[in-house]
Amino acid sequence: MPQSFDILVIGGGPAGIAAAIRAAESGANTGIVDDNAALGGQIWRRARTESVAEPAAEWHQRLQTTNVSVLCGTRVFDQPEPGLLLAERHNDILQLAYQKLVLATGARERFLPFPGWTLPNVMGAGGLQAMVKAGLPIRDKRVIVAGTGPLLLAVAAYLRSHGAEIPIICEQASWGKLARFGLTLLADRQKTTQARQLKRDLAGVPFAANAWPVAAHGHTAVQSLTIMRNGRSEEIACDYVASGFHLVPNTELAALLGCQIRGGFVHVDHLQRTSLPNVFCAGEPTSIGGLELSLIEGEIAGLAASDRVPEAQRLVADRKKWARFARRLDRTFSLRNELRGLASPDTIVCRCEDVPHSRLREHGSWRAAKLHTRCGMGPCQGRICGPATEFLFRWSPDSVRPPVFPVRVSSLSAERTGQPEHTKHEEANR
Numbered sequence: 287m288p289q290s291f292d293i294l295v296i297g298g299g300p301a302g303i304a305a306a307i308r309a310a311e312s313g314a315n316t317g318i319v320d321d322n323a324a325l326g327g328q329i330w331r332r333a334r335t336e337s338v339a340e341p342a343a344e345w346h347q348r349l350q351t352t353n354v355s356v357l358c359g360t361r362v363f364d365q366p367e368p369g370l371l372l373a374e375r376h377n378d379i380l381q382l383a384y385q386k387l388v389l390a391t392g393a394r395e396r397f398l399p400f401p402g403w404t405l406p407n408v409m410g411a412g413g414l415q416a417m418v419k420a421g422l423p424i425r426d427k428r429v430i431v432a433g434t435g436p437l438l439l440a441v442a443a444y445l446r447s448h449g450a451e452i453p454i455i456c457e458q459a460s461w462g463k464l465a466r467f468g469l470t471l472l473a474d475r476q477k478t479t480q481a482r483q484l485k486r487d488l489a490g491v492p493f494a495a496n497a498w499p500v501a502a503h504g505h506t507a508v509q510s511l512t513i514m515r516n517g518r519s520e521e522i523a524c525d526y527v528a529s530g531f532h533l534v535p536n537t538e539l540a541a542l543l544g545c546q547i548r549g550g551f552v553h554v555d556h557l558q559r560t561s562l563p564n565v566f567c568a569g570e571p572t573s574i575g576g577l578e579l580s581l582i583e584g585e586i587a588g589l590a591a592s593d594r595v596p597e598a599q600r601l602v603a604d605r606k607k608w609a610r611f612a613r614r615l616d617r618t619f620s621l622r623n624e625l626r627g628l629a630s631p632d633t634i635v636c637r638c639e640d641v642p643h644s645r646l647r648e649h650g651s652w653r654a655a656k657l658h659t660r661c662g663m664g665p666c667q668g669r670i671c672g673p674a675t676e677f678l679f680r681w682s683p684d685s686v687r688p689p690v691f692p693v694r695v696s697s698l699s700a701e702r703t704g705q706p707e708h709t710k711h712e713e714a715n716r
Contacts, residue, residue: 288370288381291317291355293591296362296371296539297390299327300577301569303345304584305388305591310352312592318354319373319382321361321691325349327392328412329577345581357382363697364688365543372697379697386564386591389540389552390584393570395437395530396673398621399635399643400628402502402511403529411441411530418448425449427525430511432456432499434619435532436576443487445528452488453522456497456513458531459619464495467618470611476578477611498625502527514624532619534673535571541686556602557595558587566591575612582608626678635678636671638664643678652681665692 293309295302298320310316318325330342360375362382371382395410402408409417411431418424429450431442434457442452457464471477497515502508512521537545537552546553546561552571554560560567568583582605589598629635631644639660649655652662652675661675662668667690668683675681689698 288383289317289355290383291315291385293317293386293388293588294319294371294382294384295388295390295588297327297392297569298322298325298356298358299390299392299569299580300329300342300345301392301580301584301587302327302388302390303349304581305390305566305568305588306354307345307348307352308585308588308594309388309592310354312589312594314592316352316354317357317382317384319357319360319362321359323359325356325358328416361691361693362539363691363693374691374693374697387543387566388558388584388587388591389543389545389560389565389567389571390569390580390587391536391539391571393533393535393574394669396532396534396677397529397670398433398531398625398628398674398677399633400499400501401630401633402504402508403499404634404637405502405504406507407504407525408502408508408527408529411437411528414526414528415441415444418445424526426451428453428523429526429528430454430456430499430513430522430524431528432497432511432513433530433532434458434498434621435530436615436619437530437533438528439484439488441528441530442491443484446487446491450526452491453524454492454494454497454513455488456499456515457493457495458498458622458625459495461495463618467614470614474611498628499527499529500628531621531625533570533574535574537571538667538669538686538690540567540571542688542690556605557590557598558583559590564591573609573612574615575608576615579605579608579612621677629678635674636661636664638666638671641671646675646679652676653684655681656684667692 292314293316295306295318298318306316306318360373362371362373364372373380395412427450429445430453431438442455446452494515497513500512500514503510508527510521510523511527512519535551540552552567554567554572558566558568566587568587569580586598586601629643633643635643635646641659641661645659646655655661662671
């Protein structure tokens with residue numbers, strides 16, 4: 287029997303939490319679904335030994351005062367018919383019926399392949415931060431942070447606060463771009479305060495613009511990283527490499543439902559309405575703009591979905607302000623052409639299927655590469671290699687087909703028969 291909601295929110299990061307709260311405050315029967323064990327997303331993920339930070343604590347407290355149904359550890363993988371989603375949770379399949387849907391599926395790190403990037407202890411910047419929050423000891427470990435985007439500084443500050451040594455932070459953007467971006471922050475007190483705090487947290491840590499990773503070296507794990515810095519290469523010893531090249535929006539579910547995608551993002555109007563009736567989208571799937579934009583868009587989506595349009599309209603001006611900030615982020619941290627030459631012929635691009643760069647460059651499209659090499663057909667379903675090949679070869683991604691995430695064969699079987707998995711197990715034991 288499906289669980290039914292007036293408004294269902296997919297994604298439990300800041301945008302999803304804000305949308306669910308504003309919808310529930312309207313009296314709507316609201317549910318929020320997230321595949322993590324707890325709400326908060328990457329940005330509000332809490333370490334075992336840490337308390338919830340502001341403003342996360344305020345939003346979590348506000349959520350506690352509503353009647354939102356929270357479904358964590360739940361992953362949506364298909365929509366068999368309009369208004370009905372299928373999700374896996376533990377050993378069960380959930381049927382989630384909705385009248386209106388808010389997609390707040392967030393973003394993930396972009397990885398670019400370079401020689402040695404598959405060595406143990408070479409990982410995403412946000413991924414390493416999450417592992418440290420989960421208990422990975424990092425004290426006295428040398429961590430090179432490299433790639434592009436504001437996440438690098440936040441991760442470096444977090445790791446340093448937990449005892450890591452940061453030999454260098456490598457940012458591929460030029461000093462000119464960074465300076466222009468910094469000047470725009472002066473007009474915003476909140477961003478200026480955040481920047482000053484990061485400067486204090488990272489005092490004494492070398493920072494290099496016009497710098498990026500070239501090759502990781504080691505045997506059983508990474509031992510050093512060669513970087514390109516202002517046109518000259520140098521090798522630096524390390525225990526970890528935290529590398530990420532800004533963020534990629536998670537648009538797979540939106541594409542599966544049939545929402546219009548423009549420029550890699552879900553297209554929405556000023557009230558966060560997608561091209562589909564009764565489907566809204568908020569946060570990073572619509573643009574990479576940071577916490578403030580995600581929260582504003584989440585509020586607008588929740589209000590508009592619950593027919594509180596005048597209240598939603600009053601937030602549109604703030605949305606425009608933070609949308610301008612998102613565009614500045616995109617310009618500042620756009621990837622330079624030199625990064626297309628990082629991979630050598632034998633560099634693995636698709637880690638799931640062990641497909642090297644040399645095999646991929648024989649093909650002219652993402653679809654052809656998938657058919658001939660199985661690139662993008664492994665457990666990550668192209669979430670790592672897809673954005674990489676899009677940048678490296680300028681390929682356009684294919685259409686999305688269910689399941690959006692890898693699921694158990696029994697889940698697909700239950701989907702075809704329309705019978706929940708736990709019911710099938712009960713009948714089999716009779």
